[in-house]
Amino acid sequence: MSAAGWQGQRRPQTALALRDPPWVRALLIVLAVSVLLSFLVLPLAVVLMEALRPGLDAYAAALADDNTHHALLITLVAALLTVPLNLIFGIAAAWLVTRFRFPGKSLLITLIDLPFSVSPVVVGLSLVLLYGAHGWFGAWLVANGVKVVFALPGIVLATIFVTVPFVARELIPLMQAQGREEEEAALVLGANGWQVLRHVTLPNIRIGLLYGVILCNARAMGEFGAVSVVSGHIRGQTVTLPLHVEMLYQEYQTAAAFAVASMLALLALATLLAQHALEALRRPHPPEETSP
Amino acid sequence: MSAAATPLQVGLREARVRRPLVDGVLPGGRLAAGITIGWLGAIVLLPVAAVILASQPLDAAGFLAVSLEPRVLASYRLTFGMSLAAAAIDLVAGVLIAWVLVRYHFPGRRLLDTLVDLPFALPTAVAGIALGNLYAPNGWLGAPLAALGIEVAFKPLGVLVALTFIGLPFVVRTVQPVLVEIAAELEEVAATLGATRWQTFRHVVLPAILPAALTGFTLAFARAVGEYGSVIFVTGNIPYVSEITPLVIISRLEEYDYRGAAVVGATMLIFSFAILFVINALQAWGQRRSGLPG
Numbered sequence: 001m002s003a004a005g006w007q008g009q010r011r012p013q014t015a016l017a018l019r020d021p022p023w024v025r026a027l028l029i030v031l032a033v034s035v036l037l038s039f040l041v042l043p044l045a046v047v048l049m050e051a052l053r054p055g056l057d058a059y060a061a062a063l064a065d066d067n068t069h070h071a072l073l074i075t076l077v078a079a080l081l082t083v084p085l086n087l088i089f090g091i092a093a094a095w096l097v098t099r100f101r102f103p104g105k106s107l108l109i110t111l112i113d114l115p116f117s118v119s120p121v122v123v124g125l126s127l128v129l130l131y132g133a134h135g136w137f138g139a140w141l142v143a144n145g146v147k148v149v150f151a152l153p154g155i156v157l158a159t160i161f162v163t164v165p166f167v168a169r170e171l172i173p174l175m176q177a178q179g180r181e182e183e184e185a186a187l188v189l190g191a192n193g194w195q196v197l198r199h200v201t202l203p204n205i206r207i208g209l210l211y212g213v214i215l216c217n218a219r220a221m222g223e224f225g226a227v228s229v230v231s232g233h234i235r236g237q238t239v240t241l242p243l244h245v246e247m248l249y250q251e252y253q254t255a256a257a258f259a260v261a262s263m264l265a266l267l268a269l270a271t272l273l274a275q276h277a278l279e280a281l282r283r284p285h286p287p288e289e290t291s292p
Numbered sequence: 293m294s295a296a297a298t299p300l301q302v303g304l305r306e307a308r309v310r311r312p313l314v315d316g317v318l319p320g321g322r323l324a325a326g327i328t329i330g331w332l333g334a335i336v337l338l339p340v341a342a343v344i345l346a347s348q349p350l351d352a353a354g355f356l357a358v359s360l361e362p363r364v365l366a367s368y369r370l371t372f373g374m375s376l377a378a379a380a381i382d383l384v385a386g387v388l389i390a391w392v393l394v395r396y397h398f399p400g401r402r403l404l405d406t407l408v409d410l411p412f413a414l415p416t417a418v419a420g421i422a423l424g425n426l427y428a429p430n431g432w433l434g435a436p437l438a439a440l441g442i443e444v445a446f447k448p449l450g451v452l453v454a455l456t457f458i459g460l461p462f463v464v465r466t467v468q469p470v471l472v473e474i475a476a477e478l479e480e481v482a483a484t485l486g487a488t489r490w491q492t493f494r495h496v497v498l499p500a501i502l503p504a505a506l507t508g509f510t511l512a513f514a515r516a517v518g519e520y521g522s523v524i525f526v527t528g529n530i531p532y533v534s535e536i537t538p539l540v541i542i543s544r545l546e547e548y549d550y551r552g553a554a555v556v557g558a559t560m561l562i563f564s565f566a567i568l569f570v571i572n573a574l575q576a577w578g579q580r581r582s583g584l585p586g
Contacts, residue, residue: 020395020489021489024489025396028388028391028392028396029392029396029398031388031392032388032389032391032392032393033392033398033400033404035385035388035389036389036404036407036408038433039385039456039457039460040407040408040410040411040457040460041407042426042432042433043414043419043422043423043426043457044410044414044422046422046425046426046431046432047418047421047422050425085331088327089327089328089331089332092323092324092327092328092331093324093327093328093332095320095324096314096321096324096325096328099316099318099320099321099324100314100315100316100318100321100324100325101314101315101316102313102314102315102325103313106572108328108329108332110568110569110572111332111336111337112332113568113571114336114340114564114565114568115336116514116515117514117515117518117564117567117568117571118340118518118560118561118564119517119518119519119520119537119538119560119564120518120520120521120538121518121520121538121539121541121542121557122343122518122538122541122557122560122561122564123339125343125541125545125553125554125557126339126340126342126343126557127339128545128550129339129342129343129346129550129554130338130339130342132550134550135342136342157335160335161335161336161339164331164332164335164336180316180317180318183318184317184318187317187318187319192319193318193319193320196318196319197320215412218412218413221415222413222414222415222416222417222418223415224415224416224417224520224521225416225519225520225521225538228520228521228542229542229545241415242415242416242417242418242521243417245415245417245418245421246417246525249421249525254425257421258421258425261417261418261421261422264414264415264417264418265414265418267413267415268410268413268414268415268418269413271413272406272407272409272410272413273406275406275409275413276402276406
């Protein structure tokens with residue numbers, strides 16, 4: 001757990017020899033803080049300022065708009081479908097990778113990471129090529145009256161694709177570090193597979209699991225590029241919150257765009273706070289820094 | 293070779309023969325393998341295969357002709373060039389921020405540490421309109437920069453700003469844990485041997501964090517190359533000047549040029565695969581260097 005425990009640990013009384021001269025320290029702190037402020041805090045501040053600039057009434061009106069409500073609904077539906085499915089995948093993948101030996105394991109781990117390095121636009125393109133009118137399954141889908149691209153299923157598939165790795169990525173190192181002794185002991189004591197999972201594995205990984213779910217949800221609700229390609233931008237039908245922001249912005253309804261964006265910014269802040277709280281939970285006994 | 297196999301050899305051979313494909317004591321291996329491979333196959337690999345195959349009826353020369361036509365080529369130059377520059381800025385700024393957050397204590401440190409992940413958590417479209425507003429000629433940062441004669445928004449430089457923003461956490465978050473893990477003893481020894489703080493940093497700390505820093509650099513670079521949402525609001529999206537490669541794919545799709553879109557998409561996919569192997573190699577190097585088991 002040491003890797004996760006770095007955050008709040010005060011180094012025990014830095015030795016004199018390791019202390020940087022005060023001016024170096026001051027200079028580096030000022031530099032780092034100004035980079036963080038200008039690069040991270042300012043954009044966030046701009047969103048909130050611009051959203052509230054025309055006044056609270058205009059802000060409330062932008063959020064009360066029917067199109068905004070519908071975009072929120074689509075975003076919630078996409079996230080509610082995506083997160084549980086990728087949660088099940090993440091647990092299965094971590095169970096497979098950390099509890100069994102099989103050929104091609106490192107290739108599998110690389111493939112789980114693949115969505116992280118594929119451009120969201122390529123993800124959208126791939127779904128159009130598969131399920132679009134001219135795609136592999138296009139003719140079959142049309143014949144059966146199923147609409148995937150430019151409809152909700154396409155949005156959900158795109159969201160699932162880009163968030164596939166989140167839960168698995170959190171669980172694999174965690175379950176690797178925990179080892180399988182406790183689960184094997186439960187097995188010897190007569191537990192069946194589901195009981196082992198429910199009473200041993202899941203309680204052990206619950207914080208990592210929650211962490212992965214939070215990251216997965218943030219990305220699911222915020223995904224733009226992949227969803228943008230498959231959405232078709234039909235107001236009130238296939239527009240998610242991020243797409244709604246884009247459309248308002250391009251129609252020069254800047255204040256409304258920032259008002260909707262501020263909802264997503266608050267989601268991001270809530271995500272960061274939850275991450276922060278979970279980091280603290282992850283190191284249950286910080287004083288136990290004993291040297292061997 | 294004629295000698296009869298010893299019992300041990302027979303046992304080993306049988307063990308090898310009998311070992312199932314998915315090997316382990318715990319139950320659920322087959323089910324987990326089924327879910328994992330089925331889901332990855334249906335959600336990720338099938339669509340990826342569709343992109344590769346849709347670009348295929350072309351022969352290699354035809355592929356290159358489409359993939360390297362002037363407008364696409366100009367977009368590669370912009371995308372890869374700006375991504376490299378952004379990742380380089382992230383490398384320097386990220387190591388600095390990681391160092392300050394790990395080694396120094398000052399008011400607000402925990403808060404800033406939490407905020408580092410903001411570019412991961414903030415939807416890219418929100419980041420895009422925020423940066424576009426911030427760097428616009430009348431924006432908080434755009435106005436002073438414009439006074440200096442530097443135009444950012446709606447110019448190619450806007451691409452750099454957006455890509456630097458989204459890549460920053462990668463370097464900080466890969467370097468931070470390594471900086472914590474470096475044994476204080478090593479730095480103390482260097483100090484005892486008469487090294488200055490700079491020499492200690494240069495010869496003890498830097499080699500230790502190098503693999504992690506390069507991993508962060510590569511992750512930031514990979515993310516930047518594929519980035520779309522935050523960029524399109526900050527730059528002018530003018531073909532040949534400020535049009536990134538993902539946007540070329542979208543233009544091709546809007547023109548119903550599926551083949552062209554697939555060829556450019558496949559080119560980007562090939563890059564994605566290549567970068568995954570680089571990241572794996574860098575991580576293996578880092579694990580060897582820190583002496584941790586893979």
